[in-house]
Amino acid sequence: MFFLTVLLFSYTQVSQQIQESTTEAREMSNPKLSHAQGTLEVIMNQNVSLSCHSDSGSPPVRYTLFKGKQQVATLNRTDSTPAVFNLTINSASDVGEYKCKAENRISNNGKYSKPVNLTLIEPVSKPVLSSLTSRANKGQNVTLSCLSENGSLPITYVFFRGRKNISRPIRMQKKEAAMLFLFINSSSDFGTYKCKAGNSFPNNTKYSNSFNFTLAEERSNFQPLLISLGLILLLLAIGFALAIPFVIIPSYKAKRSKSVRSSAGLTSTTNAEETEDYVIYTEIEYVKPEEQYANFTIIRKEDEKGQSRNLNGPDLIELYQQALAALFSGRPVTSQKSIQA
Numbered sequence: 222m223f224f225l226t227v228l229l230f231s232y233t234q235v236s237q238q239i240q241e242s243t244t245e246a247r248e249m250s251n252p253k254l255s256h257a258q259g260t261l262e263v264i265m266n267q268n269v270s271l272s273c274h275s276d277s278g279s280p281p282v283r284y285t286l287f288k289g290k291q292q293v294a295t296l297n298r299t300d301s302t303p304a305v306f307n308l309t310i311n312s313a314s315d316v317g318e319y320k321c322k323a324e325n326r327i328s329n330n331g332k333y334s335k336p337v338n339l340t341l342i343e344p345v346s347k348p349v350l351s352s353l354t355s356r357a358n359k360g361q362n363v364t365l366s367c368l369s370e371n372g373s374l375p376i377t378y379v380f381f382r383g384r385k386n387i388s389r390p391i392r393m394q395k396k397e398a399a400m401l402f403l404f405i406n407s408s409s410d411f412g413t414y415k416c417k418a419g420n421s422f423p424n425n426t427k428y429s430n431s432f433n434f435t436l437a438e439e440r441s442n443f444q445p446l447l448i449s450l451g452l453i454l455l456l457l458a459i460g461f462a463l464a465i466p467f468v469i470i471p472s473y474k475a476k477r478s479k480s481v482r483s484s485a486g487l488t489s490t491t492n493a494e495e496t497e498d499y500v501i502y503t504e505i506e507y508v509k510p511e512e513q514y515a516n517f518t519i520i521r522k523e524d525e526k527g528q529s530r531n532l533n534g535p536d537l538i539e540l541y542q543q544a545l546a547a548l549f550s551g552r553p554v555t556s557q558k559s560i561q562a
Contacts, residue, residue: 249278252323254286254334257305262342262421267310273321273334274303283331285322293319316341345372348418350429356437357405367416367429368398374420381415411436 257270273284284304286293296304310316316339324331348369357363367378378399380388391399403410411434419426 247277247279247327249275249282249323249325249328249332251275251332252284252321252334254319254321254337256337256339260421261337262340263310263316264342264344264422265310265312269308269310269339271306271308271319271321271337272303273306273323275323275332278323278325279327280325282323282325285324285331287320287322289318310339310341313341315339340373342373342420342422343371344422344425345369345376345418345420345427347427348378348416348429350414350416350432352432352434355433355435357411357434358437359405359407361405363403363405363434365401365403365414365416365432366398367401367418369418369427370396372418372420373422376418376420379417381417382410382412405434408436410434 252273252275254271254273257272263269271286273286275282280301281297281299282304283295283297285295286306293308294306296306298304304321306321308315318336318338320336321334322331323334346369348367350365350367352363352365354363365380367380369376369378374396375392375394378388378391378393379386380399380401388401391401393399399416401416405411414432414434416429417426418429
């Protein structure tokens with residue numbers, strides 16, 4: 222009887238242990254992957270810790286970290302503490318999508334976490350402040366633009382005059398300049414302007430160069446006078462240059478032609494004999510001194526009866542010969558030919 226009682230007690234204890242073991246060997250739940258530093262934005266050479274943990278599931282638990290489809294590392298846990306994977310961001314290939322897998326002895330294929338995406342942020346470069354014009358008048362609208370060429374988006378810009386903030390933060394989602402429209406109302410608006418740029422990169426705000434507007438009326442009073450004087454001198458030079466071929470040279474040619482004509486004019490013969498009925502004169506006149514041709518004129522005197530006499534052939538030939546000789550010699554010549562009645 223005693224032996225039977227002991228046997229029944231042993232069977233009951235073993236059954237309880239089996240039930241407890243079955244109860245403790247729980248199936249894994251989907252693990253959760255998180256960045257220990259909180260933010261998923263990282264910078265170059267930064268150390269990153271990714272934590273993977275399943276809230277349920279009997280240990281031991283095997284955790285595996287993946288980047289895309291590539292296995293990165295594996296950690297085993299004999300208790301319910303999370304697995305922490307430490308990474309260093311050495312290049313742009315170290316950022317991207319990560320996920321982890323948790324499995325124990327009763328899980329079939331393990332359970333996967335939701336992916337997390339690490340983003341590499343680049344610090345902003347020094348912004349450039351500029352405007353289409355550096356001179357302005359009172360009452361004029363002007364525009365300032367501020368742009369940082371490098372830096373991860375979004376980039377936030379703020380404009381300053383002196384040390385005073387004159388704009389709200391302007392958040393740009395594209396690589397475009399932030400614009401500020403100003404109205405020049407008083408002399409205080411011609412102060413020194415700056416802008417600053419920043420993004421999510423920690424402790425990396427950059428300030429631009431200084432920019433000043435100049436009052437347009439402050440230009441020297443002598444400058445317009447000098448410009449006007451220069452224009453007048455230029456016009457006089459152009460007028461003189463145009464007058465040379467159209468006025469001075471023609472006037473000189475006219476005077477020279479007149480001088481030639483006076484030297485080649487008609488010469489009267491007073492020594493003609495009384496027995497001559499009439500005297501024939503020839504006149505060589507250069508129309509243009511620089512050209513090799515002339516006018517040839519024959520003047521006849523009527524006889525006492527008022528009748529004109531015609532020249533015969535030999536007389537004309539002689540006169541033409543004299544004219545040709547004068548033409549080729551370049552000297553004005555007056556030829557006289559007497560014709561007998």
